[in-house]
Amino acid sequence: MSSTTVRVLYIDDEENNLQAFRASFRRQYEIYTAISAQEGLEILQNIEMHVIIADQKMPNTTGVEFFKSIVHTHPDPIRILLTGYTDIEALADAINHGDIYRYIQKPWNDLELHNSIKNAYDAYKSKIDLRNKMQELEKTNDELNRFIYSISHELRAPLVSVLGILNLVKMEGLYNSSGEYWGLIEACSNKLDYYIQKTLQYYKNAKNVEEKSDIDFESLLKELIDLYTYIDIETVFTLNVNQPVKFKGDIFRVEVILGNLISNAVKYQKQTETHKKVNINIDVNAFEAIITIHDNGIGILKEHLEKIFSQFFKGNALNGSGLGLFIVKEALNKINGKITVNSTIEEGTTFKINIPNAN
Template structure:
């Protein structure tokens, strides 16, 4: 392709075509057509950046030509030449022909040059944006495949190590050896938890919404079963209440991300001593909103950290648990669904996090 801007000019007067070519051929690569039919053929076969058409032509008008051209090649930027004032034609050109600008006849050479250059700038910016969008879509698709493939490949060996460790502990009576296996179990558990966090991170920040009807009681039952397998809740009093009498529509995967991270934090950031540990999970569906509240009597969050805990990799404690991702993922999921999140906390008293989510329609996202 040449470096010159490619310009197609359609006019039913041959003298105008010759004058246009002679005046602008040094600056641009010029294509000319004596009627709309020839112009459509050139627009279909050649790479064209800017199209200029006279409005008053036999057969198709300039506006009608542009309307037809959009169907076969919508990319070139369109300029209409008008030799008279006709507001109806101008409106038609804007609405049907998607015209970039108008130039009065007889045209001025410098005006034409500037208009072509400005129109070409728009053409090339749009093309660059389109190419980048395609690359981003490809990257997004590849990242989806990569994340899920990576998680699968990592978790397989982890589960094997964990299973072998559990079997070995049943057969070994040496307390020192048992301690080593406990260390292996702890390490594999942390890595497995991190992989889950990475998957949740991707679901909450990178994957588009999938809106379905939400049955909170079913989701909570499933999640609580998973939590009891994952965490030792024997020393916790867990109170769960779900109040839903009306349909609610949202992204189920992101709701699970929210529940997973809020509940996980409530378990992990507990006081080591100090009596009965408890966690309360309440979900109320009222009108067009779902209100999810998770409350605990854990270590709490100091006031100086409360504004930062929703930031990526932020931690509000020196306690060696967590990845610094949990509340960030909650915030991202909530904000993407148009909801809001509130935090109340007192040191050594506990924390309450309340999430309010609107019911969504498929057409909203």
């Protein structure tokens, strides 16, 4: 990097100044000079500059006007404005619209100008470095997303085959033929599947693409309840939806949020409870959807309430991955929703969610 020569373009309508500048700096920098803004632009279009110095007071185009005109076409070079008189207005304009790095008074002091060029080049280098880093980061991010996505698919396909074989074992009446081994294989496979699904959910949620579509809570909730009561048919759901107005929102995230909460409500029931129940109330108005999900399950310890939304926190050591509520919270953050929780141990838990209506 040290071998790179710094390319400096100096624009001034006075030939004397151009010559003086060349004489002072030709040994340190690669100097290009132009007698007008027009000529400066031509050079700029052909050679990549690091630092541009322009005189303010030129006929036709002033220094500030020139800098303004290249804000979008040549954003990278660092700009220095030279002027022989103190013109506050030009200065303010330059700073506000011309992206000026420094302002130097004429006649210039060689050392001051030299330092300014050096600093300007450092600023140029940081700017480019930062951009390269950003590009690198974006690329890594893209690759990571693709990786996670394909792993979730490629990993899951054979696992689903295993679950299919287990299903056949049951159909053929072999499930109890090897002691508890088939049951253990099933438990492990289900656990792995759960993790894969949650991982995929998490990464999908981390992405920023928000799609707004109409959400009909009644039918969405019915689908989700069917899905999560598939394994457990003991829990009785009471669904109360009051949706007099249309609701527009990010259906993927709403599904993730409600799905995780419903799955938890089913999962964290008391083993001994004979009337396992979950009540869901939804009120939709023009501004938001207010959803409460209440269960009569095991409840959450007071000292755990603050931690349940953090990653890998498990209130109950036996069950769960510690990812469900974390994903719920992340998803709510993305769509500006809110969640509160109330719980009494051994009596049950109530989650209250507010999701803004984008309609």
